[in-house]
Amino acid sequence: MAFELFATGHETVASLRDKLTQAGFRMPVTGKSNGGPISVERLRQLLRDRYYVG
Numbered sequence: 191m192a193f194e195l196f197a198t199g200h201e202t203v204a205s206l207r208d209k210l211t212q213a214g215f216r217m218p219v220t221g222k223s224n225g226g227p228i229s230v231e232r233l234r235q236l237l238r239d240r241y242y243v244g
Contacts, residue, residue, distance in 0.1 A: 191210070191213065192206060192210060192215075192233070192236070192237065193237070193242075193243070195209065196237055203230050203233055203234050203237070204230055206233065207227065207228060207229075207230050207233050210227075210228065210233070211227040211228075215227075215228065216228075217232070
């Protein structure tokens with residue numbers, strides 16, 4: 191969903207983060223994270239990661 195919305199060119203990273211949060215996307219609870227919404231910077235990294243881009 192994130193890649194498809196971002197690829198349209200109509201979404202900024204911040205607006206995409208808001209849509210993902212509304213859809214229920216949350217970061218997992220770990221020792222470093224409390225499981226809240228994804229940060230804009232982390233989402234930006236995810237969108238650029240070659241592993242996820244495929």
